[in-house]
Amino acid sequence: MWRVPESDSRSQRQMFAENHNMRIGVDGRELFGEATGTGRYLDNLCREWALLPTAQEFEILVYTPTVARSNSFRNNGAPITQRMVPGTGSAFWEQTTLASQVNSDHLDLFFGPNYSVPLRADVPSVVTLHDISFFSHPEWFGLREGFRRRWLARQSIAKAKAIITVSNFCKQELIDHLNVDSSSIKVVYNGVSSTQQSTVAMSDTVDQIVLYVGSIFNRRNLPTLISAFGHIVKQLPRARLIIVGPNRTQPHQDLTELSKTHLISDRIQFLSYVKETELAQLYRDASVFAFLSEYEGFGMTPLEALSTDVPALVGDTPVAREVYKNSVLYVPPKSIDSVATGLIKLLTDVSLRRTLLRNAKPVLANLTWARTAQNTLDVLTNAAS
Structure with a gap:
């Protein structure tokens, strides 16, 4: 009753x-x-x-x-x-x-x-x-x-x-x-969020943008990403790194200071929060998405990047292999040299980019x-x- x-x-x-x-x-x-x-x-x-x-x-x-x-x-x-x-x-x-x-x-x-x-x-x-x-x-x-x-x-x-x-x-x-x-x-x-799949006007940027999106936790290895990015900027003068998400590291990681240490603070942009429309534009402008987490239950943001034809560099973990399968480039998430090499590959190897994005289609179709x-x-x- x-x-x-x-x-x-x-x-x-x-x-x-x-x-x-x-x-x-x-x-x-x-x-x-x-x-x-x-x-x-x-x-x-x-x-x-x-x-x-x-x-x-x-x-x-x-x-x-x-x-x-x-x-x-x-x-x-x-x-x-x-x-x-x-x-x-x-x-x-x-x-x-x-x-x-x-x-x-x-x-x-x-x-x-x-x-x-x-x-x-x-x-x-x-x-x-x-x-x-x-x-x-x-x-x-x-x-x-x-x-x-x-x-x-x-x-x-x-x-x-x-x-x-x-x-x-x-x-x-x-x-x-x-x-x-x-x-x-x-x-x-x-x-995969449908807002990322909607048509968004391309901006006139000519930079090669490496994008990270998500709350910043210690396990996501942003210092590794920043240090690796510091290794590649001389080879790729148009490269920029955009980091989107609040810094929730504990103990606290001063990522702004780290970028200054590597003399690349002018090449990195930190955004603690953006609106959904702005986030969609960032995905569309990005050349590579980087997500070096050593622990996740799932990890949605690399899929959102793939849905807008942005290839992803991802930390090699069991859950990443389960979710992304062969649609991303895997690297050891704490290896600065491996991450730097992976970034250069994804930014310069057109054939690799096409292969990964092609592999992503059936993955996205199931999610x-x-x-x-x-x-x-x-x-x-x-x-x-």
Whole structure:
């Protein structure tokens, strides 16, 4: 028997009584403020859910502490609505205010797309873990932050009826580090952002741009990239390096000072944040994309580069081989000489560039947000039943 909160409209009550649509709540905190990887993941899921032929069989409530920047809630007739739950959007908000609202809304299921769920919510839940670096590499986190992340993730995994993760590599890590039953882990690959595939006018730049996009963590080896770039600038006088993303290194890495040490500060541009339209333009202008991470759960940005015909230089790791297959040039992520050689190859070898971009087409064809959204919704509905 459906119980609909008094705040819902009469038409909503009638819909639930007659159609018995499944009601799914979603933690939407990452949809406000500056875009994050998890925020873009959720934004794309919401957008694609609204377009599914079965969309009218569901009501999806996306809980946010303030107005979300996403346009996914503005599709006419789409069963996705934003539910404002005022607060800070902190872990405390999630575990108290959000949990209380979820219980009041009498959901069939709650979905936590960002590593945790409200533990006091009295409904079945599904949680997505994009990686478990805070378990496998605790040295990358402060004591308090690492403890908070590990505790919440462990409790959320224990509560969840299903765990979504984004690669087989991450699934194996969950099994190895947390002894999670493999049958409860569902691998759903991410898609490639459609905003990167849209037509964007080319700028008149004649520079050879090496581009990095993503939050800057120690594991992503930006000092290696900057040092390698310093090795190639004499051979390639038109080369420039653009680094997009906030510096979240711990211990802190002063990348601006490093560029001065290599006497290349005039050839490197640091952008902590750009709008989606500006990001699309940067991808279109780039000659090479560089992503030297030694640890990821998936890694979306090299795929976004490939989708705009920009070849990618990527750190050679098991998850990179799983996701990108033979569509990128692999290098040891901490080897300055190997990275420098790889950059020169991709900037000068036309045949190699064409081969990699040709190899990327079937990879990209298999990684669509429409497929990700449908597979994710399948996991949610199975967990609810």
